[in-house]
Amino acid sequence: MTALKKRKRQYQIQILTLTDQNPSKEKTRNQAKELSIPHFFPIPISFLKMDYLKSVVPSQLILEQGSNLVVINPGSANVRIGLASQDAPFNIPHCIARYTTQVPKRNVQDQVLNSQITTVQHMERERAYDVAASLLKIPFLDEKVANNALPRKMVRVDGFNPQNSRKESAFVWTDVYEKNAASSSATGVDNESGGQHQGADSQEPSSNEPKLKQSIYGEEAVRISPAEPYCLRRPIRRGHLNISQHYPMQQVLEDLHAIWDWILIEKLHIPLSKRIKYAAILVVPETFDNREIKEMLSIVLRDLHFSSAVVHQEGLAAVFGNGLSTACVVNIGAQVASVICVEDGVAMPTTEKTLPFGGEDISRCLLWTQRHHQTWPQIRTDVLSKPIDLLMLNRLKESYCEIKEGELDAVAVVHSYEDKMPAGSHKTRLTALNVPPIGLFYPMLLVPDVYPPPPRSWFHDYEDMLEDTWQMDFPRRTEMPDGLFPNSFNVGFPMWDNYPVFAAKPKKEEKVGLAEAITSSILSTGRIELQRKLFCSIQLIGGVALTAGFVPAVEERVLHAIPSNEAIDTVEVLQSRTNPTFVSWKGGAILGILDFGRDAWIHREDWIRNGIHIGSGRKYKDSYFLQAQAMCYINS
Template identity: 60%
Template sequence: MDYLKSVVPSQLVSERGSNLVIINPGSANVRIGLAKQDTPFNVPHCIARHTTIIGKPNLLDQMINTQVTTTSQQVDRERAFNTKTASLLKIPYLDGSSSFGSRKTARIDGYNQPSTNTKKDTAFPWTDVFEDEPSSLPTSETSAHRSEDNADRAAPDVTDSGESKRKYRNMIFGEEAMRISPKEPYTIHRPIRRGHFNVSPQYSAQQVCEDLVAIWDWVLLDKLEIAHSERNKYSAVLVVPGTFDSREIKELLTIVLRDLCFSSAVVHQEGLSTIFGNGLSTACIVNMGAQTSAVVCIEDGVSLPNTEKILRFGGDDICRCLLWIQRHYQNWPQLRTDVLAKPIDMLMLNRLKESYCEIREGEVETAATVYSYEDGMPAVAHKTNLTSLNVPPMGLFYPNLLVPELFPQPPRTWFQDHENMLEETWNMDFGGGNMGLPVWDSFAVSPLNPKKEEKIGLAEAITSSILSAGRIDLQRKLFSSIQLVGGVGLTKGLVSAVEERVLHAIPPTEAIDTVEVLPSKMDPTFVSWKGGAVCSTFLHLFMSMILGILDFGREAWIHRNEWMENGIRVGSAKKYRDSYYIQAQAFCFINS
């Protein structure tokens, strides 16, 4: 214990973090890496499987579950723009009218000059879907041959000797999967959507889990180079989003321990990992991902479940809004851009969003290059002038701009199986003492039904969350300790917009006059992942230790056979309840 009081986190990571894998699953991306790394591998959370079934949709989950934008949703979107956003940002209305006189324009700094970052103006290549084969070509020629566009080879070649055609790759992962031409015989699966397992009548729970195993196993093998035979030397930390239900967490633990063969595992909630990653103990965490945003308040390292707000919009919706606003202003070329049917179009829009979107007054515009991707043909560049680039991120405050219903949450029937993970299976008399007392009765356990999503904007969600915390002293501290994390947290101008709009959202009857967003000590995209290594077991001793690297009491460990037979059971008569009570207690599971 004296050593733990004196050791610095970096020293602890160096000594014990080389065999600890941190896994932070999200809807659009999964972040996986060793605790000793500064940043993880950030991989699109999708897998493309080769299919021989003619007519099978190339996007299983999206093509079947996606709804069409209704007229009322379109009207609501235009009303949100004209009555709210246009006035606030001092830009022309959609119908061309404006009360601001001459059109005020503001070019994005640095973007009116030739860009030194050529990545913004580079097309994404189509993925080569064929397996490598022996070749007599020199290495450089072989690489060049594999990089040729699929259109240059209309069909797999058949050799003169009658050899079979080139063989398709069975599975393709990550960004490569998103760059597969729609004409190729592949079906793309996304196992997590809108913060939940993407279970539906067309996408079974078993298939979802198998896809998760395949994606994560590929990252471990291809990126981290951890072979199956070496997995028993590694432990895993699961940093789970606040949107996940208890059954989803249980399935992830089974995947990590049974299928990926880690020796042990520990679960931590994303919000808690965030504050530990930034060295805080009390804060309002605003995690803005690709498809969901979550707000939760944390006091002294303990999550306050009544403050949690789940918002069903994120960075992907901002991308779609970017496309919508350009088409309305007729600035988008006549392209068949479809972010739902062609994932490669989403990659392009996401790059444009990250490069050019920001929040500030005036007409924010820039010259840019967009691409058309047509059925495996080479990408065609189109120069255009993107305008109103400050509108899409304002959808965070006015969700009607984003029309999140276009990409709804998966059906929830899978979770109505009455498998109560919160059951007091250990609550019995073991021959004396207090072992049979319901020690969890003092906690407000969350219900098993799916977590309620809020149909409000970000400012209202933050305000409502903090005001739900109770005490005025805690509320004041939380309003001055807001943390913006997730990829959307990098949006330029978002900090000042959140401070201003949250301040205006506070009712005048509340004695609050200060709102402050604290700067993140690291990339907001990865702070939750990094925080997964921060100590919570010894929270009262020091706040910035690396979680999962510390030694835990032997009574906290469980053998693999107990996990598989009895579910979640933690030593000392403690049982994992749900994600709210991960808190400062590390729950570990060990393979035998």
């Protein structure tokens, strides 16, 4: 145990060094020269690795090891992708819009939409508002509405053009036509990215007719007018692959591949032919099932042509991204919030809590609150059929919502988006802006009335990949190298057709508020010393963590949620050293850079031919215990 603790401590020192230091180029060059070792020097390679990690300057290590590592952190609303050597990733809406001739046209291809709140949900939502109002010391819902019997004055501001004000500027509809359409049609050359557009009558367009793009990605896809012949797809919803009867599995996987491939080409400038020189680090949320992770690995290795890949958990990566070893990680994403505890660099599976709400639900609650108080302009705001409206609500939330006592109003400009028309600007006074974010502690305010969770019947594969069921009947010929022997089923191709199913318990979603989830997660560790340490080491990640007043609100609410019979009287949220939105991505980059041994990495050929078999004879671990390998990478 002493040796293991020593290795863990050395690993922590390296992570702290990577996150904190930024030496000069001259110092980097000098130390690099000092580290050069003759080839004949008879020292075991493991000692050389450790000595190098102890001595190398962090910027030099990042430059050497991070230039060919691509870190992919997929989320429900956004995907963060970048080279490990970058300071920050590209943060791009995780969606694709495809041209369609379907009649009637579906604006958004998603799960079954349920925009109607039941009477019970409506009553519970109003009660939750009153509880939050009592906490924030603002009038209750009925009192507020009674005092505002007459609608507030709202002014339409035509041609509104504030100076350098991002939060007030309007979004612009996406131009769906190819930029070089006129020239290509005149010369008879077909555009590779857009392809030849076929109309509903399957006739060839005239030479002067502009061509529509076949696929549009990221924010441009969200800003397409509903009047255009496009269908928006989001391959991940509520922390899972967005599979449903309206969105088949094959389409989900094709869209994931297309989005990631587009980012690699357009943003990172890594064409398919050069990706064999790159390795990928997949930083996945705790909500993903093993089967979903396997499918993503197949996309990365088989379709995107990376030479090798490794999987790390989002919560664990966040801890390393902030240079910590033990913490309670609270990850508030756009559609899902999760809590998990990490001790000495190892995630604890029994502490995981998943909450079915996130930042987008706060934005929808903002709209509900304003409509209830009659402060929202008389415009058609619909997050279901017009995703651009959700972009506007997210921006208003980020600009004006905060958690503090007392009435919180603000004068803002709200925009209306009608089909293909320029955005209309409406100046109004928004009210109760502190209520939506406090809904994280009172989840009935954030009732998920828009998108239900994916049907769990689509996911039957919950087996623990630590067990040796995969290698029972597949003997290896001794003359073949490790990891390269054929077996009877292939993970790289249609995986689910003849895939063995192991019954186990699916991951559960909690129906409690954030404070109760944090408290329950930490108390489930069972050891008072660890509990006290975790309550003083809460780490908030995700964009919502940037909300003003959120940190003291978490500390206060968690302290009140601790049972009186527990000997704990202190709660503290640690300040993040990195932007909370990107800290998991950054942690994944650090883990990839420090992983010199690459024992947990899966090589492309091994994955396509042999599935999960690893050359050393161990099974690949894509569950919680995967992170335990991080402490053994360097000395292996």
